[in-house]
Amino acid sequence: MNNDLYPAFGVLLVDDEPAWLRSLSLALESNSGITNVVLCKDSREVMGILERQNIGLILLDLTMPHLCGEELLTLIGEQYPDIATIVVSGLNQVGTIVTCMKLGAYDYYVKTDDEERIVCGVLRAIKLLELQRDTKEMTQRFVTCELKHPEAFHAICTVDRAMQSIFAYIEAVAQSPLPLLITGESGVGKELLAKAAHDLSGCKGELVAVNVAGLDDTVFADTLFGHVRGAFTGAESVRRGMIEVATNGTLFLDEIGDLSTASQVKLLRLIQEGEYFPLGSDQPKRLKARIIVATHQNLETKEASGAFRRDLFYRLRTHHVLIPPLRKRIDDLPYLLDLFLEEAARTLGKKKPTPPPSLVPLLSTYSFPGNIRELKAMIYDAVSTHKGHMLSMDSFLKAINNSSEHPVTMASVPEHNPFACFERLPTFANAATYLLEEALTRAKGNQTLAARLLGISQPSLWKRLKLARR
Numbered sequence: 001m002n003n004d005l006y007p008a009f010g011v012l013l014v015d016d017e018p019a020w021l022r023s024l025s026l027a028l029e030s031n032s033g034i035t036n037v038v039l040c041k042d043s044r045e046v047m048g049i050l051e052r053q054n055i056g057l058i059l060l061d062l063t064m065p066h067l068c069g070e071e072l073l074t075l076i077g078e079q080y081p082d083i084a085t086i087v088v089s090g091l092n093q094v095g096t097i098v099t100c101m102k103l104g105a106y107d108y109y110v111k112t113d114d115e116e117r118i119v120c121g122v123l124r125a126i127k128l129l130e131l132q133r134d135t136k137e138m139t140q141r142f143v144t145c146e147l148k149h150p151e152a153f154h155a156i157c158t159v160d161r162a163m164q165s166i167f168a169y170i171e172a173v174a175q176s177p178l179p180l181l182i183t184g185e186s187g188v189g190k191e192l193l194a195k196a197a198h199d200l201s202g203c204k205g206e207l208v209a210v211n212v213a214g215l216d217d218t219v220f221a222d223t224l225f226g227h228v229r230g231a232f233t234g235a236e237s238v239r240r241g242m243i244e245v246a247t248n249g250t251l252f253l254d255e256i257g258d259l260s261t262a263s264q265v266k267l268l269r270l271i272q273e274g275e276y277f278p279l280g281s282d283q284p285k286r287l288k289a290r291i292i293v294a295t296h297q298n299l300e301t302k303e304a305s306g307a308f309r310r311d312l313f314y315r316l317r318t319h320h321v322l323i324p325p326l327r328k329r330i331d332d333l334p335y336l337l338d339l340f341l342e343e344a345a346r347t348l349g350k351k352k353p354t355p356p357p358s359l360v361p362l363l364s365t366y367s368f369p370g371n372i373r374e375l376k377a378m379i380y381d382a383v384s385t386h387k388g389h390m391l392s393m394d395s396f397l398k399a400i401n402n403s404s405e406h407p408v409t410m411a412s413v414p415e416h417n418p419f420a421c422f423e424r425l426p427t428f429a430n431a432a433t434y435l436l437e438e439a440l441t442r443a444k445g446n447q448t449l450a451a452r453l454l455g456i457s458q459p460s461l462w463k464r465l466k467l468a469r470r
């Protein structure tokens, strides 16, 4: 996002009357903050401008010397089909309007129309073009899954394919002015991803993070909007709100699922109108920061139960990524284990220990409710108490056993009865044998782990194995 100019592409105004060009560009800027405007009073220069500059939208007069508007419409339609053209003409004849629409005009306004109507039409076209550009870019990235700036994601270590597609998506939407919603369980890396999106946005300002969980509505408003002196008892000096601190940068609102209903209304108004009032002030200020929000909660469920406003939910999820939990990123577990062992050893000034072969199978039986944060903490704990060459399993076993979570394999657990599709069901004995074999394969022959996977004790597993082998 180019923060000095809006929108990211140029809006070209073509008219042979300089006074009209000036007044329209002023109206666009003062009423809607449209500042990326290029003026052209000689229609012969239009095609050259389109070749040299990144123009997305044209406001075109029809009656001009040299090349008339209709001739230009034809040329633009042939050579720049992605550029939208709105005709703004003094002519108000149905025949002319129909011809222009047939030539590919996106919209038509008469110069005597209310200025605000024209500005609103321009703003609508800009929003549509922004969405089209986002979608086009996203599709292209998804097809190739290639990253232009892999360095932006250096802090997020992963070899998982789903994570690579998320990176491609973030690259595609990083410069969009619309909000970005990041969801996923605790510790999956939502804040890291928000940082990457900010780095990629090209915003010169700061990334300002605010955890909104537990903020009552007044504190929320004061934190975000700031206040003027004397706004309330104790407000002895001016306080800059976080929105202002984040000017030309990114405002990252974490734990958005915990936002009170009253604060949801305030956030919606801020996003919709792009304006806010510091407490105690009647002078509006403009929002000049990109908004990224994150939550570990399921906003869809909260919206369905009425705990989260539907209108705000739809606004926030214009761009949305769901980061998968560690247990669903099968290949990331051994990869992150190795990385964190190295990092922990370096930080603690020790030699990198060798993990026992059964460590990955053991960790794969665990659901990691705290995700990567939890894995990292486990590894640091194990390395800090480690002596000798081979890493001990003890601290891992203790952490897993102390957790109230049930063992879950890294492979996803089916949501429906896996036998439902069987025409003929296996006998109990056969099903038990298959289950034992599968558990032993997944546990790489380790019976303690296989018993854990099946939720039975080791002696019980041993008894069943004997029975099955008879």
Ligand SMILES: Nc1ncnc2c1ncn2[C@@H]1O[C@H](COP(=O)(O)OP(=O)(O)OP(=O)(O)O)[C@@H](O)[C@H]1O
Residues within 6 Å of the ligand: 155, 156, 157, 158, 184, 185, 186, 187, 188, 189, 190, 191, 192, 193, 254, 295, 296, 372, 373, 376
């Ligand atoms: N892929 C990863 N590679 C390296 N470190 C990671 C990765 N994902 C998360 N981490 C680390 O895990 C910890 C948690 O990350 P982060 O704060 O971004 O998660 P979160 O999803 O925002 O968590 P919460 O919902 O609890 O706020 C941090 O220490 C972060 O550095």
